[in-house]
Amino acid sequence: xxxxxxxxxGRVPTDIRLHRGSGxxxxxxDDGEQFDLSAExxxxxxxxxxxxxxxxxxxxxxxxxENVGISSLEPVGNYALRIFFDDGHNTGLYSWDLLYDLGANxxxxxxxxxxxxxxxxxAHRGGGTA
Numbered sequence: 001x002x003x004x005x006x007x008x009x010g011r012v013p014t015d016i017r018l019h020r021g022s023g024x025x026x027x028x029x030d031d032g033e034q035f036d037l038s039a040e041x042x043x044x045x046x047x048x049x050x051x052x053x054x055x056x057x058x059x060x061x062x063x064x065x066e067n068v069g070i071s072s073l074e075p076v077g078n079y080a081l082r083i084f085f086d087d088g089h090n091t092g093l094y095s096w097d098l099l100y101d102l103g104a105n106x107x108x109x110x111x112x113x114x115x116x117x118x119x120x121x122x123a124h125r126g127g128g129t130a
Contacts, residue, residue, distance in 0.1 A: 009100040023069045035103025039070045043085050044113055048092030061116055066126040
C-alpha cells in the first residue's frame with residue numbers, strides 16, 4: 001500500500017477535538033477546512049517507522065485495527081500531535097501537514113487501504129468509512 005507522502009501545506013489547526021465515544025479526531029484548520037478522522041484511519045496511516053518502514057517499499061500493512069481507539073493526545077511543540085492508541089501504539093508524530101494531508105485526501109487514502117487489505121486477502125470488518 002502506498003503511504004501518504006509528506007507535503008508542506010503550511011496549515012495549522014485552530015481546533016482539535018477528540019470524540020472518545022466515536023473514536024474520531026475532529027480538526028479545524030486555519031483555512032476553514034474541517035476533517036473528521038477515525039482512530040482506525042489514523043492508526044493505519046501512522047507516520048511511525050513501525051508502519052511506514054525505514055525506506056521506500058518497507059511499509060507494513062496494518063490489519064485488524066477496526067476497533068482501535070484513541071486513549072489520549074499529546075501536543076508536540078507547535079507542529080504535531082503524538083496520538084496514543086489503545087492497542088499500545090504511540091510512536092510517530094502526526095505533524096499538522098500530515099494531518100491536513102490525511103484529511104484532504106481521506107477518500108483516496110482510505111480506498112487504497114481497503115484495496116491493499118483485499119489484495120492481501122484480509123476482509124475488513126469495519127462498519128464504514130475512515
